Amino acid sequence: MSKKVVVIGGVAGGASTAARVRRLDEKAEIIMLEKGPHVSFSNCSLPFHLSGIVENSEKLLMMDPVQFKKKYNIDARVFQEVTHIDKVNKKVTIHNHATGETSDESYDVLVLSPGAKPIVPALPGIDATHVFTVRNVVDIERLQQYVSQDTIENIAVIGGGFIGVEVAENLRLANKNVALIEFAPQVMAPFDDDMVQIIHKEMLDKGIDLRVGDGLASIEDKTVTLQSGKQVKADAVVLAIGVRPDTTLAEDAGLDIGETGAIVVDGNYVTSDPSIYAVGDAIEVFHQILHKKTRLALAGPAQKQARAAADHMYGITNRHRGVIGSSSIQIFDYACATTGINERTAREAGMTVDSVYVISPDKVGLMPNSNPLHFKLIFEVPTGKIVGAQAIGKGNADKRIDVIATLISFGGTVDDLKDLELSYSPMYGTAKDVVNMAALVADNLLAGRFKQVHVSQTRELVESGAYIVDVREEAELKNGMLKGAYNIPLSQLRERMDEIPRDIPVYIHCRSAQRSYNATVALQGAGFTNVKNMAGSFLGTCLYEYFRDTTEGREPIVTNYNFK
């Protein structure tokens, strides 16, 4: 007897599970139940409809029920909401939103792929008709139609995660006045405070009215009011505060729900009922680095879960590795990518970590469109085991992060990374790629060959009058200096060492911390015992300080910002 597989949810995880079951078993009966009007659409591409990058919203739909039937012999049914799971008798109750009818469907195996739903806080005005969420094609069509009215000029996006940032960007590209409101002190939580300031600056530069550290309090007719009392004009409001696993049905069926609030599954994506699998944004996953259950609403892992679940139904084993959480996003001119955990999360988890921040050309400087790549590497001390990385730049940040993601999957260390033999052409990188560079810096740090301070410490050093040596050449100074820094160009350092005090801490910077590293070790070699290299140096400091100086009216610690 062949299996009857019923899949609840016809997007991403659900559709992928169904397709893999078909490939493994031509004779299986496969029914896919979707409560909305569409199956198999491109979730991650939704925001791009707002700018017209995806002009025709129908293109967001990858397959329709007719194609599922013809090409895969999968019975995909839309407007069919499962309202109850009868685990004992192995059947589901379906409410047909098109006809209003209710019916039952039996199953041998049930797959839950209900996804996650947008969090909508109970705030005044939240139910107004100009308030939107973005979960599916219908949502994005509604929003797009609303904001494309000429009268809609000002839009407030609430929440600076992936969806909020992408919605804000695409609305801005459509020439709207966009305010992005984020309760946390920063957008894009996967990035650390130091790296995210580059993103903050880019959003500011591109005309987004970015408000961090302030939450939504209420929504009025043409404004939103923030928790600070400030008001922001808003003819439309998009809620992108976050998502919550859609566990209604699973809870109703008495399936185990974990501490994270998501459905509990074992290593094969089997729930607490052996005939029911669950995949996608509604489940708990095991984090490979944090060694604990977590939630991760990303498309890549959902695809892998779908395949593994289908495989398990047919006795095919999959090694369960846990997740590491890689992601990337384009934010205007910048590619931004992360993998593993950030430094903040590592410290919160009680791990002993350190980090390096390297600014290196994304390709040989002579080549067209060579730009600085900002790269942060987080590693365990003293093992050197790499636990995360973040990359931001106009060039190929995602490439560097994918390399680190691969390395993390194998438990790789700083030592492994420094030796990594990557492909090189002047058009695509440098002979020592930025990821190798970061590992070399980390290696020198772990070996105790030098000490460093981070860009987040620069303000305090400047304000406290620390002894800072700027080793850039004189011609570079005209575009800006750290206030109070003392210039001794690297080319004059050896003859002017006597000018530097030996009895107090000395901090060294250049433009991007490479020459200052040379200066640091030269001074150490000459007997200086308390010298520290300033990671990120002048360029990193300018990027780190700019957004807050500008939006908070803070006194800059640089004479001029210089982002070159």
Added chain:
Amino acid sequence: MSKKVVVIGGVAGGASTAARVRRLDEKAEIIMLEKGPHVSFSNCSLPFHLSGIVENSEKLLMMDPVQFKKKYNIDARVFQEVTHIDKVNKKVTIHNHATGETSDESYDVLVLSPGAKPIVPALPGIDATHVFTVRNVVDIERLQQYVSQDTIENIAVIGGGFIGVEVAENLRLANKNVALIEFAPQVMAPFDDDMVQIIHKEMLDKGIDLRVGDGLASIEDKTVTLQSGKQVKADAVVLAIGVRPDTTLAEDAGLDIGETGAIVVDGNYVTSDPSIYAVGDAIEVFHQILHKKTRLALAGPAQKQARAAADHMYGITNRHRGVIGSSSIQIFDYACATTGINERTAREAGMTVDSVYVISPDKVGLMPNSNPLHFKLIFEVPTGKIVGAQAIGKGNADKRIDVIATLISFGGTVDDLKDLELSYSPMYGTAKDVVNMAALVADNLLAGRFKQVHVSQTRELVESGAYIVDVREEAELKNGMLKGAYNIPLSQLRERMDEIPRDIPVYIHCRSAQRSYNATVALQGAGFTNVKNMAGSFLGTCLYEYFRDTTEGREPIVTNYNFK
């Protein structure tokens, strides 16, 4: 007493070794001897001067002796050729080409970084003034000045390796008529025959007169004559046949030279004399996958060798991992990258391997500039251990190869690759990246879930009248079909299976082999026992056949080529 380190060769490996020695030892005396006029130039960027991408050749020079002295306290001397090494008394004899004088310099440690020199075959006309090689800034300036004369219209480039291809491309971008002559049946030896045809087509499309399988016989005034007797117009000739390790000095000093013709070093880059190190293109390296000594003239490994050699002088251990040979090159609109070994090399080495060829979008199809990425994965059978990969596409091929390079470094398998959690944004990839896809196909293959034929087998199948089913939808057929193929769209397959014979082998294709894989397993599930998926399918076949059909006047096996 601090060390006196003498470095022979002031480019790449030599300069990097000197710089690392300085960082490790502020007190070392470091002398760098370069026989040419320049130290520290960007070798890999030389060809780009021909097109004007690097307009000013002075920009190719990264550091001059004055900067070496001022910034690193390194005594870099140009026009100083070492003519003899006295190992016993630890001194070198230097001929100063500027002054004509000869002098001695003692050393505690000597570093050889002589590089490799272009192979110049003894052929008629080879010494003519319009014949050039490309090794350094002087060479490229000479060539550029010569070819920029209006009278120089036709240029023959001999040799289709990295330098030959880049020189040909950059001359073509400068609007020259360029013929590229390669003795082997293909350019770019790191690629297999199947993948390289895409490169051949691109060169043809961009107006390069590409001649493969034909060598240089003689050079005349305005022509070159090939071994076939064919003549090609050539107002200038660039020899880029290959390079040979420059071992003159090492041989003269009695240092061990290996079977590969390069200098023998141990794991720490120490030659057969314990006071002499050697790094860069002149040494033998150990191949991590082939488990034997080989030569590898690449900048990335040279940098790592330089650092490891300097470290060893100061007692810092480096784990010696061997090389894998990653490289990338831009060829007109295409990014082309490889890592590890190709299928040809693996088979020649007696390894049991198989390969998959996947054509997958480099980013979500809805996004701007989404293009097919052609990806080949080579793995050991039955272990699934990955030994190499090749990627070609208008998008980010180098990213995919760097991921595989990282994976190979850890001895990763198909199973590891299929689970790899890479960063995903619709702008940079797909939820299942092409590298994951390749692993899934390989996994299905290793598990015996289907069988395949390669694009290299398609011609024979077509010509022998094999039963080929084209499962593309009808609307796709107008742009071309495999001759004699039988169309049953995937959407009609299940109702029309009876039309397919059960007693003979059946080969299935679609556009890119994804739908045909679904058809293949569907047929198997319906009891067909001799069905094979055609890897590369129609698009791959068109790309594989086009260059040879066009240049050899061969009868096409497709009704029309279609590269969409």
